[in-house]
Amino acid sequence: xxxxxxxxxxxxxxxxxxxxxxxxxxxxxxxxxxxxxxxxxxxxxxxxxxxxxxxxxxxxxxxxxxxxxxxxxxxxxxxxxxxxxxxxxxxxxxxxxxxxxxxxxxxxxxxxxxx
Numbered sequence: 553x554x555x556x557x558x559x560x561x562x563x564x565x566x567x568x569x570x571x572x573x574x575x576x577x578x579x580x581x582x583x584x585x586x587x588x589x590x591x592x593x594x595x596x597x598x599x600x601x602x603x604x605x606x607x608x609x610x611x612x613x614x615x616x617x618x619x620x621x622x623x624x625x626x627x628x629x630x631x632x633x634x635x636x637x638x639x640x641x642x643x644x645x646x647x648x649x650x651x652x653x654x655x656x657x658x659x660x661x662x663x664x665x666x667x
Contacts, residue, residue: 567606569654573599573622597625599647608657609664615654621646 577594599622608615624647626634 568602568604571601571603571620571622571650572597572625573601599623600625601650603652603654605654605656605660608654608660612657614657615652617651617653619649619651622648622650 574595575598601620601622603615603618603620623644
């Protein structure tokens with residue numbers, strides 16, 4: 553993480569925090585006994601958002617009340633269709649936003665300084 557924050561990581565190092573929005577499980581019809589397969593089917597990934605922690609170091613300021621766009625998570629079938637189509641200019645539309653604050657400037661600086 554410290555290499556990704558400082559920009560010295562090279563390659564695939566990322567300082568992004570990924571948030572996953574999941575669906576609320578439907579209310580069950582009593583019983584309470586669920587198999588792992590049933591529980592896995594109840595919650596589904598609905599949206600995904602990313603926030604770049606390196607921006608805290610670049611700007612020297614914590615992130616306060618930032619509006620972060622949430623993008624729809626595609627099904628495996630949709631991902632395959634996208635791979636077959638060669639239209640890379642198409643961008644996903646956000647399905648919503650959420651507001652968050654990350655007060656971590658000093659901790660991130662210490663982490664980078666330590667490495």
